[in-house]
Amino acid sequence: MSDRRVLVVEDDRVINDQLAERLRAEGYAVDQVFDGPTAVTAVAETRPDVVLLDVMLPGLDGHEVCRRIQSERPVPVLMLTARDDESDILVGLGVGADDYLTKPFRMREVVARVAALMRRVDRAAELAATTERSPISVGRLVVDPGRRRTAMGGTQIHLTPTEFDLLVCLAREPGQVLTRERLLSEVWGWGEAAVNGVASRTVDSHVKALRHKLGAGWIRTVHGVGYALEVPA
Numbered sequence: 710m711s712d713r714r715v716l717v718v719e720d721d722r723v724i725n726d727q728l729a730e731r732l733r734a735e736g737y738a739v740d741q742v743f744d745g746p747t748a749v750t751a752v753a754e755t756r757p758d759v760v761l762l763d764v765m766l767p768g769l770d771g772h773e774v775c776r777r778i779q780s781e782r783p784v785p786v787l788m789l790t791a792r793d794d795e796s797d798i799l800v801g802l803g804v805g806a807d808d809y810l811t812k813p814f815r816m817r818e819v820v821a822r823v824a825a826l827m828r829r830v831d832r833a834a835e836l837a838a839t840t841e842r843s844p845i846s847v848g849r850l851v852v853d854p855g856r857r858r859t860a861m862g863g864t865q866i867h868l869t870p871t872e873f874d875l876l877v878c879l880a881r882e883p884g885q886v887l888t889r890e891r892l893l894s895e896v897w898g899w900g901e902a903a904v905n906g907v908a909s910r911t912v913d914s915h916v917k918a919l920r921h922k923l924g925a926g927w928i929r930t931v932h933g934v935g936y937a938l939e940v941p942a
Contacts, residue, residue: 713827714738716757718748718774719789720766728761731816732823745769752778759826761819764790764801772804779805783870785826789814795914802918807871808897808911821899828898829874845880848940850927852880861923871896872919879928879938888935889913912936 715737719725722743729739742751745768752760760778764771775786788801788809801809807829808822844853849862854877859866868876874896879887889912893899897911916936920928926941 712738713759714740714755714757715823716740716742716748716751716755716760718742718745718751718760718766718771719763720744721763727816728819731820735820735823737823743767745771745774748774749777752784753781756782757784758830759823760784760786761823762786762788762806764788764792764797772800775801775806776804779869785829785870787819787822787826795917798914799918802869802871802914805869807869809914825898829896845877847880847883847938850880850923850940852876866922868919868922871915872922875915875919876923876938879936882938884937884939886929886931886935886937890935892935 715732717725717728717739719728720743725741725743729741732739740751740755740757742748745766748762748766749769762771762775766774771788775788778784783805786806788806789812790797790801790809791812793811798809807826810818810822844851851860857873859868859873859876875892878892878895889909892912916928927938929937929939931937
């Protein structure tokens with residue numbers, strides 16, 4: 710696993726060192742930075758497989774760092790935040806974060822999330838080589854897995870990598886209710902053991918962000934079960 714690299718961006722040196730020590734113990738190569746501008750440079754230079762990114766940073770905050778690095782080369786980002794307000798979480802997802810953890814967090818939870826993001830990287834590469842390349846049409850919505858583009862009535866919709874993968878999963882079975890557990894497995898690569906309240910909130914937050922971009926009526930919620938993509942009435 711030594712070829713898998715993680716960049717830890719956290720201005721609290723104690724937390725940064727604790728994260729780095731635990732991830733190195735898991736076999737990852739780890740780079741550490743402590744402010745926003747250095748993080749942007751480090752991503753370009755070290756090309757990490759996953760970035761752990763604190764929201765509150767000197768120089769540039771985590772949201773701006775995420776926006777900048779995703780505009781250059783998409784990379785899985787696990788956002789670390791001291792606040793669990795839904796609006797703050799949606800801002801992070803909107804600039805390209807794949808997942809988030811609220812402080813204080815358990816180290817084993819961080820390791821599980823990083824491992825899941827690594828599996829997503831591997832699975833995306835496999836799907837790019839084996840999955841169907843033809844576009845999927847659901848009413849006026851067209852999802853193109855090969856080109857990783859989405860359009861509504863001919864107008865392109867900008868989606869983050871996670872939002873796109875979530876939409877493809879839903880679009881392959883329009884009208885069918887997909888459970889949160891299945892979405893976590895297919896989109897995030899989480900096993901059943903990782904499914905908990907925090908994990909369910911991750912799905913719910915991404916669905917809300919995706920729903921905002923698609924417009925009202927496209928994603929139906931089945932409370933206590935999951936979600937379905939369907940043409941609005």
